[in-house]
Amino acid sequence: MCGVSESAVRKYIRTNGIDRNYDNKVVKKRTILALRKENPTISLAEMSRRLGYSTNTIKKYLSLDENQSDIDTSKVSTFDITKPSVVIKTVSENQDEILHNILRLYVKKSTFDCDFTYSVGNFYISLNKPLFKFDINPQLEDVRPLDEAHDISPNSLHSVVVDLPFIVNVNNNGKFKSKIAKRFDYFKSEKELYEANNRMIELAYSKLKIGGFLIMKTMDVCGPSKQLWINNYVQNKAAECGFILEDIFILVSQTKYLFTSGLRQRHARKYHSYFFVFRKGKKHK
Ligand SMILES: C[S@@+](CC[C@H](N)C(=O)[O-])C[C@H]1O[C@@H](n2cnc3c(N)ncnc32)[C@H](O)[C@@H]1O
Structure with missing residues (x-):
């Protein structure tokens, strides 16, 4: 059916x-x-x-009282009007579900106002496209260079999306096998990675209204010599800037992203990434 x-x-x-x-x-x-x-x-x-x-x-x-719920488990019912029909959970295997849930719970609009890292717009397969689409390296005709985002009036946006690369490829020797690295580029150093995150958080802060939302996707990675806890960095930087962390959604991956062939496993392989929901607080700290 x-x-x-x-x-x-x-x-x-x-x-x-x-x-x-x-x-x-x-x-x-x-x-x-x-x-x-x-x-x-x-x-x-x-x-x-x-x-x-x-x-x-x-x-x-x-x-039985018609409207009374007698579900005593954590499950939900399509018909149970005393609970939302679908519970919004912290984890999902589906990026679209997380984006829809962020819109439903926080943004309360059909889509986001602006995306600073639009790329080819994979976030919008099942969503309306945002009004403003930017990327440092625009790949589509209607995506504007990121520099033009500075022309947006300060304190005017209700929501901004950021999804930076998370891979650091120090050697850039062309042998890097990850498909993600090829497609979306990578940072050449940790410094570059952290600076890009700083810039995006600050740009989002300046363009959002008070109470507006920054939705930031990020992932911790096992770098060439050590683990990079990008998620902690982003949380701290956002708080320092004046954002309040409203929620964390975890995207659980079914596929293996990064290759470490031939190497002894030193750390748990990362099978998840984060979607942070930050709200712009009243005062820049
Ligand atoms: C993972 S992709 C974004 C994918 C996108 N969310 C989608 O749904 O298709 C990362 C994007 O960040 C951009 N980017 C790379 N380095 C950047 C930097 N230093 N500052 C800002 N954006 C950067 C890339 O051009 C790329 O399009």
Whole structure:
């Protein structure tokens, strides 16, 4: 009926924590109530005959308060109006889901105002494109060079998205195998990586209204000689600038991003990245 596979339906039910037992009960109750509404004087025995439920079951459902939730698990119901139909969770395997959830919970608009690292716009496969699209290296006709973002009026935007590269390739010897490095470029030094993050956070701060949101995707990486905890750096820098951390969403990856072939494993391989939701506070610190 939905034009998707059975496993897609199962995955949807699982990832959204939908309580199918509860939903079945709601369907049963609605059927019973609808029959009684159509035939207000109908007997329990006649209802039982027509619907195939026992008279005790019918009595039980008729006595339940219609709007009262009796789900006692953390799961949710499509029909349960006392809880949102889909719980917003901190983790997801799906980037689109995280972006939709940030819009629903914080931005409260159909899309973001501005993206400073638009690239080819993969963030907007299932979203409306933002009004302002920038990139340091524009790859599409309607994407403006990042320098032009300085022309946006200060304190005017409601939301800004930033998704910088996170790979540092010191040697730049052409043997780097990551597809991500080839496609979105990389930083040549840690200094360059941190400076780019500083610049983006400061630019976002100056262009956002007070109460506006900076959505920043980032990832910790195992650098050539040590681990780079970019996520901590970004959080500290944003706080220093005057942002308040509202939420952290974790994108769990199913695929292996970076190659370390032939090397002994020294640290846990990173299978996740972060989406930080920062709100611009009242005063620049
Ligand atoms: C991971 S991609 C962004 C992908 C994008 N979110 C999408 O959905 O397609 C990183 C982008 O940051 C840009 N970038 C690279 N170095 C930068 C720098 N130093 N300052 C600002 N942007 C940079 C790149 O041009 C690239 O388009």
